[in-house]
Amino acid sequence: MTAPDSSAPLGVFDSGVGGLTVVRALRELLPDESIIYLGDTARVPYGSKSPDTIRRFSVEDTQFLVGHGVKAVIVACNTATAHALPLLQSTFRVPVIGVLEPGVEATLSDPNCERVGIIGTAGTIRSSAYQYALAMRKPGLQIHAIPTPLLVPFVEEGWTDHPALESVLHEYLTPLLDKGVDTLVLGCTHYPLLVPLLKKMLGDQLRLVDSASTCAAHVKTLLEAQNLLRLPGEKPTLDIYLTDLAEQAEALAKRFLGSTFNKVKKATL
Structure with missing residues (x-):
């Protein structure tokens, strides 16, 4: 089993676009890090689902991010953190951090x-x-x-x-x-x-x-402890994937992120 690469991006997922507040906090605290964000907008909200369904969705979300080579996964969803974090931490080799x-x-x-x-x-x-x-x-x-x-x-x-x-x-x-x-x-x-x-x-x-801010601070501490901070150099990237590209998705994403970004991409889980 190979150790995560410090130059690899961070992975962040949420049931919708609300987790972009965590991305915003991460970019402020860790400006050199590249980030891949997944919003499961096709199945939002998670809060009304059963715990078993939330765990299944969370595993699929994490698999998507790990498949894109992330060095750590941040569960930017309180409901998913509450129900699925121990399962994700025992299933995947990369560090998995929740917001709770x-x-x-x-x-x-x-x-x-x-x-x-x-x-x-x-x-x-x-x-x-x-x-x-x-x-x-x-x-x-x-x-x-x-x-x-x-x-x-x-x-x-x-x-x-x-x-x-x-x-x-x-x-x-x-x-x-x-x-x-x-x-x-x-x-x-x-x-x-x-x-x-x-x-x-x-x-x-x-x-x-x-x-959001407390999670970002925790991520910084973990990356420092595991020698996974990305060194300054090439401009960091931000890729946003959504499982459903609703008409208002990009406008909503911009509101949460507070800045512009590349075109939102469609994710298939």
């Missing part, structure tokens, strides 16, 4: 963290993966998790500063604020785009932990 563990580590990095609120898709919250991981590491921690299914459509519509979104967030967050949470975990890769509005609404009331 870095978020948990970042949450607990503040010793004054006592009451944590978690928002995410129904599938992520139902899996209890964040709740379990936090409770195992810090017994006695108060954890309050709620599904927030209306947020993804707002983000994908581009309504990230719309008054209606502020009203929805107020409804979702009020029970958590009433519980006195001091930290809010944004357990969905769509949610980093909500950070400006959340900061405007909450001020310094809560510490925000988003899964």
